[in-house]
Amino acid sequence: MSLIGRDTERLGRHPLLAQADTDTLAMLCRSALVQTFPEETTLVAQGEPVDYLYILMDGEVAVSGTWKDREATLTVxxxxxTFILPAVVLDADALTSARTVHRSRLAMLPAEQIRQAFANDPAFARAVAHALSADYRGLVRGTKSQKLRVGAERLANYLFAEQARQGGAPTFELSHKKGTIAGLLNMSAENLSRAFATLAGYGVIVNGPQITIRPNAKLNRLARPDRLIDEAVAPCSAENSAQNRPAA
Known part of the structure; x- marks a missing residue:
């Protein structure tokens, strides 16, 4: 389905397109498609050519990788x-697969048009460079967390991030199934269960998908959120030390 007025306006405000030349934006919007996909639809297959740059408008998309008979969720x-921008820019095969987690609505911009805009529009090229740089920093953060933290520490910081994203209340629900969380944290299902059991001794109560975090300094000392690893570091309780807060 081609774009309608509100979709064009929304795309025009997207960080990747907001500073693009008027002609560039018009070209991309003319060739863009918007489509709603049902749950568990494969959008991109690992190892296959990438025909579109996707912008997720509503819903959730899981990005995963496979090797032999193993599969791991890399991010949700x-x-x-946007995805999968590096493969689009390089005109390369996808290194990962992408599928919808829930019913999702996506804008699809032809890859060839993206490369044309990248070559001809300096403002758009800067936006692409900014997006790729932000993605790289996210990759570094994730790698540091996996390499430097043990499982219980990774899980504690994941729960703090989920709690903050949902408003900061002591009780909240996990956004994803535990199998997906295990993949995101680079843990097996068994190791994730052990990590939850460990956190029970630090004031974390699990009731199915519902999590309750009792504010306490002990859990903060275990997790030690770090602004150079975690995307956003929020105080986890009144006792949270100043060294764990982001610099002003």
Missing amino acids: LRPNA
Whole structure:
């Protein structure tokens, strides 16, 4: 389905397109498609050519990788995320697969048009460079967390991030199934269960998908959120030390 007025306006405000030349934006919007996909639809297959740059407008998309008979979820994308930009820019095969987690609505911009805009529009090229740089920093953060933290520490910081994203209340629900969380944290299902058991001794109560975090300094000392690893570091309780807060 081609774009309608509100879709064009929304794309025009997207960080990747907001500074693009008027002609560039018009070209991309003319060739763009918007489509709603049902749950568990494969959008991109690992190893296959990439025909579109996707912008997630509503829903969630899981990005995963496979090797032999193994599969791991690398990230779960939320609205306004783009994928798979590096493969589009390089005109290369996809290194990962992408599928919808829930019913999702996506804008699809032809890859060839993206490369044309990248070559001819300096403002758009800067936006692409900014997006790729932000993605790289996210990759570094994730790698540092996996290499430097043990499982219980990774899980504690994941729960703090989920709690903050949902408003900061002591009780909240996990956004994803535990199998997906295990993949995101580079853990087996068994190791994730052990990590949850460990956190029970630090004031974390699990009731199915519902999590309750009792504010306490002990859990903060275990997790030690770090602004150079975690995307956003929020105080986890009144006792949270100043060294764990982001610099002003």
